Amino acid sequence: MMRDWDDAYANSAYIPGAEALPALWTQQALDYRQSGVRIDCDVPYGDAPREVFDLIWPDQTPKGLAVFVHGGYWMATDKSMWTHLAEGARAQGWAVCLPSYTLAPDARISQMTQQIQAAIRCAAGFVAGPIRIAGHSAGGHLVTRMACAGQGVDRLEHVTSISGLHDLRPLLQTKMNATLGLDMAEATAESPALLRPSPAVRTTAWVGGNERPEFIRQTQLLGMMWNGFDTNISCHVDVGHDHFSVIEGLKDADSPLTNAFVG
Structure with a gap:
């Protein structure tokens, strides 16, 4: 029987009240930016x-640089919806960077990978x-690409992929690919699970x-594939959390997720 891949990636349809969450996140992020925390906004990187x-x-x-x-x-939202998620790492003493990147269909996923690197x-x-x-979800994919061999991000020591997508080939069978424009060559080239990890970078794959x-x-796929290389990867299932509640821990300096990220 053929799998319904659109249903496989339909997070909001299975989370009660999900339709109200974007407005909530936007307000929480705005409140955080107005809280008196020092923020340099809209710094250009391209x-x-x-x-x-x-x-x-x-x-x-700062102890160092944390990036979320x-x-x-790869088609929606921007940095301004997520500012409040910086607090856990900031409270632990890290400077936190939240980048935006060009969305599909105006950019291909391979271009987004290059933008995050930049x-x-x-x-x-x-x-x-x-x-x-x-990174979270599509962002989890993009940060995991930075842990792949050859990316050349100096000083990078740890990547945390939260609910990340690590094999993009199933997306070819979804309706969203009309916007993403993936073909098999790009889906394969941009799938971290199909690439070689950098032995110098530790990776945590986290999922609700x-x-x-x-x-x-x-998440399990990345762990199984990368365990075949000389790399340090761990996988963690955060019991009780869905695709959206799983990132809430980033607001708390003492949460297990924040400690996995920057602890």
Whole structure:
């Protein structure tokens, strides 16, 4: 029997009240930006309109640079919806970068990978010390690409993929691919699970226990594939959390997720 791949990736349809969440996140992020925390907004890392990031500073000299890359299936949202998720890492003493990137159909996923690499390199020029990056959903894919061999992000020591998509080939069978424009060559080339990890970068694949089975499979897949290389990867199922509640821990300096990210 052929799988319904559109249903496999339909997160909101299985989370009660999901339609109200974008407005809630937008308000929480706005409240955070107005809370008095020091933020440098819309720092350019390229020439495209969405090639900008926000940089949130801790109260002391930063321990290093933490980067959070938003999700939205490479087609939706931007950095301004997620500012409040910087607080856990900021409270632990890290400067936190939240980049936007050009969305499909205006950019291909391979271009987004290049943009995230450029954003991290640019932000690294403002902050000394180690670099740790995390991303959610499509953002989890983009940060995991930075852990692949040959990406050349200096000082990068740890990647946390939260509900990330690590094999893009099933997306060819979804309606969203009319916007993404993936073909088999690009889907294969941009799938971290099919690529060689950098032995110098530690990776954590994190997923909610109440997520759609496909997201749990994608997390386990990365662990199984990369365990075949000389690399440090761990997988964690966060029991009780769905695709959206799983990232709430980033707001809390003492949460297991924040400690996995920057602890």
